[in-house]
Amino acid sequence: MTYIHGFSEEEQNRLLRQNEVLAPYIYKHQDFSLFHHLVEIGCGVGAQMITVLHQYPHLHLTGIELSSKQLQRAKTHLDHFPSFTGRFTLIEEDATRIKPRFTTPVDGAFMVWVLEHVPSPGALLANTCSWLPEGAPIWITEVYHPSFQVWPASTAIQEYWEDTLRYQRALGGDPSVGLYLANLLADAGFEDIQTTPHLFFLDQTRSEERAIMLAYWLNLMRSALHETLQAGYTTMDRWQNAEADMRDLIRNPEAVFYYSFIQATARRPV
């Protein structure tokens, strides 16, 4: 599988740092306190599992991940925390095909930043619906990348961002997947579907949050550089211009950052 951010150690560390910034936003509206065993689909290097296992000390998590390299890293990260011992299981499998068997009953599933990279998100959701217990919930957090805007507007930032989105589409992913999660869930057989956009609108009234987000975003943009450049979807000049404008924004007390991600919940019908 080709992945726009690659599988380097630097990228694996970025996924962990990314979640330190984004987890408060992701889990603000998702409450797992009434559940005992959840499955994370596309668990990557375990960034979400670390957050959720800390936040819900009674939970058992099973992570399903396609890439053995990511999964090995997840195991190393999770083994690091003594309080996680015996509380997680990792499975290397393709979530579009797996029919997992669990030793303890599963209550539901969640996935974060996965469908954007999957060529057949509908097939992955339909397969998940087929093995979830009747009535079990699913929580999805996804990107809506075209919503990214800054003020003062920067052509260089917009052009580089568009380059990475074109490359993500060329790889079979979809940086707009968050927008039509309800359609995907309905087609996959789920019901009780609810979708919510969550907005980052960070201006001078939220300058600390804005500073953290702009620094994070510059890092996110850089993380796609190597693969996007190698594939010929951008140039070093375009990146350097975008990077310079991002640094100007970080210094500008009047800068504005705007982005929307999307969350959905649904249930397997009874």
Ligand SMILES: C[S@@+](CC[C@H](N)C(=O)[O-])C[C@H]1O[C@@H](n2cnc3c(N)ncnc32)[C@H](O)[C@@H]1O
């Ligand atoms: C952007 S990473 C997100 C990882 C993690 N959810 C997080 O938030 O840190 C997406 C992950 O989904 C995995 N993935 C993509 N397609 C998959 C599939 N069909 N089955 C299982 N995992 C998959 C990728 O290998 C990658 O590790």
